[in-house]
Amino acid sequence: MVERRTPIPVPEAVSRVMQFAVEGENEIIPIEASYGRFLAEDLIADHDVPHFDRSPYDGFAVRAIDTKDAGQENPIEFEVVEEIGAGSVATKQVGAYQAIRIMTGAQMPEECDAVVMLELTTELERDGKKYMVIKRPFKSGDNVSFQGEDVAKGSVLVKKGTHINPGIKALLATFGYHQVTVAKRPIVGIYATGTELLDVDEALVPGKIRNSNAFMVSAQIQRAGAEPKYFGKLPDNFELCFEAIRNAIDQVDILITTGGVSVGDYDYLPAIYEKLGAEVLFNKIAMRPGSVTTVAQLNGKLLYGLSGNPSACYVGFELLARPVIRTRLFSNKPHLQKIKAVLHADFPKPNPFTRFVRSTIGFDEGKVSVTPSGLDKSNVVSSLAGANALMILPGGTRGYGRGMEVDVLYLEDQEGSKWPWA
Ligand SMILES: Nc1nc2c(c(=O)[nH]1)N[C@H]1C(S)=C(S)[C@@H](COP(=O)(O)OP(=O)(O)OC[C@H]3O[C@@H](n4cnc5c(N)ncnc54)[C@H](O)[C@@H]3O)O[C@H]1N2
Numbered sequence: 001m002v003e004r005r006t007p008i009p010v011p012e013a014v015s016r017v018m019q020f021a022v023e024g025e026n027e028i029i030p031i032e033a034s035y036g037r038f039l040a041e042d043l044i045a046d047h048d049v050p051h052f053d054r055s056p057y058d059g060f061a062v063r064a065i066d067t068k069d070a071g072q073e074n075p076i077e078f079e080v081v082e083e084i085g086a087g088s089v090a091t092k093q094v095g096a097y098q099a100i101r102i103m104t105g106a107q108m109p110e111e112c113d114a115v116v117m118l119e120l121t122t123e124l125e126r127d128g129k130k131y132m133v134i135k136r137p138f139k140s141g142d143n144v145s146f147q148g149e150d151v152a153k154g155s156v157l158v159k160k161g162t163h164i165n166p167g168i169k170a171l172l173a174t175f176g177y178h179q180v181t182v183a184k185r186p187i188v189g190i191y192a193t194g195t196e197l198l199d200v201d202e203a204l205v206p207g208k209i210r211n212s213n214a215f216m217v218s219a220q221i222q223r224a225g226a227e228p229k230y231f232g233k234l235p236d237n238f239e240l241c242f243e244a245i246r247n248a249i250d251q252v253d254i255l256i257t258t259g260g261v262s263v264g265d266y267d268y269l270p271a272i273y274e275k276l277g278a279e280v281l282f283n284k285i286a287m288r289p290g291s292v293t294t295v296a297q298l299n300g301k302l303l304y305g306l307s308g309n310p311s312a313c314y315v316g317f318e319l320l321a322r323p324v325i326r327t328r329l330f331s332n333k334p335h336l337q338k339i340k341a342v343l344h345a346d347f348p349k350p351n352p353f354t355r356f357v358r359s360t361i362g363f364d365e366g367k368v369s370v371t372p373s374g375l376d377k378s379n380v381v382s383s384l385a386g387a388n389a390l391m392i393l394p395g396g397t398r399g400y401g402r403g404m405e406v407d408v409l410y411l412e413d414q415e416g417s418k419w420p421w422a
């Protein structure tokens with residue numbers, strides 16, 4: 001007798017896999033290689049930035065008190081006793097009505113507390129000495145970048161688990177991290193199953209298709225921050241699949257197979273999990289696509305049986321595998337970001353299951369809009385190309401109409417814009 005599968009709600013499926021989501025290991029890498037990785041420890045400022053008062057302009061460092069009577073009718077002359085550029089420090093003392101010519105980024109001379117921009121001065125030479133003249137007063141602190149105004153020593157700059165972006169790389173360099181402790185990328189194995197599968201470089205023959213899932217999932221794994229390990233494709237042969245999967249498990253942190261999880265004669269994954277002694281967490285989810293997504297655990301290691309249908313495979317990965325990977329990378333926000341958007345097309349087809357519609361989000365009259373990115377069937381591959389989001393349409397008896405507000409899971413922002421920006 002064929003066992004009936006009971007679909008469980010999406011949140012229940014997510015919470016079952018998240019019970020096995022654990023933090024991963026650390027590794028130390030050179031700063032040059034850190035872009036896109038995830039910090040494995042808080043980044044704490046061990047000094048002020050800047051660590052000395054400095055000039056933000058090219059000009060003259062003065063004692064503000066000497067400028068207090070300056071005006072259009074009362075120009076005041078300062079003797080220029082020294083010139084310093086960024087990277088140098090003053091060697092001369094500045095007395096009353098004396099100034100140091102100072103360049104942007106140079107350390108403020110000790111006695112000075114204001115900087116006069118070059119444009120506000122006139123310069124002259126007399127008897128071999130240099131002078132500058134100003135016609136307005138300056139207050140103490142005018143045009144000074146103070147020690148610690150950017151970052152105060154002891155502050156937590158970036159939390160553990162943060163994705164390293166260009167700005168974070170700048171901070172790492174500022175604080176002298178030539179090596180960075182990051183989360184080790186988990187290794188996620190991929191096996192594509194199906195006798196119908198051809199390699200990418202093989203010519204099409206009747207009944208066979210090229211294996212696209214392995215390449216798609218591999219990119220999804222990379223986008224999530226992990227390292228894909230592609231083992232190859234397997235024909236629909238129980239013994240071959242069983243041995244291959246058993247051997248792969250020890251080489252990876254997570255194992256993904258695609259195909260063979262439904263109820264067909266050659267859908268061997270359920271029997272393979274049973275023979276491995278793995279505990280099946282669920283084998284049917286109340287969602288479309290990806291209802292057949294099956295996840296099992298063996299000694300705490302997660303085995304994902306994603307659908308063979310490309311779009312079902314894609315959605316199953318994003319909802320159930322991505323957050324486990326992100327947790328290993330120390331993220332405390334491992335799930336896709338949910339935003340509100342206005343539906344920009346009618347979606348009349350009702351479905352009892354929650355739909356995750358491959359969609360494109362855009363910006364329209366100041367609002368985020370969302371449009372399905374193509375044919376919404378589990379077995380299509382073309383609508384994935386334009387998808388930067390998954391629109392969530394809860395199950396029910398009615399369809400959805402243009403203008404309705406819906407929830408959207410944001411996948412990425414890769415879209416550029418034409419010039420001028422509109
Ligand atoms: N009687 C039933 N039939 C099906 C059910 C069901 O509940 N009862 N569920 C349907 C749903 S929903 C889905 S989704 C699919 C899932 O099937 P499997 O995950 O077992 O996947 P396969 O049967 O192996 O393949 C499905 C489809 O995808 C193509 N495929 C497989 N691997 C790849 C790959 N690596 N790259 C590209 N395309 C691939 C394969 O050729 C099939 O066309 O089952 C429904 N059936």
Ligand code: MOO
Binds near residue numbers: 287288307311312378
């Ligand atoms: O698992 Mo299927 O994708 O619901 O069509």
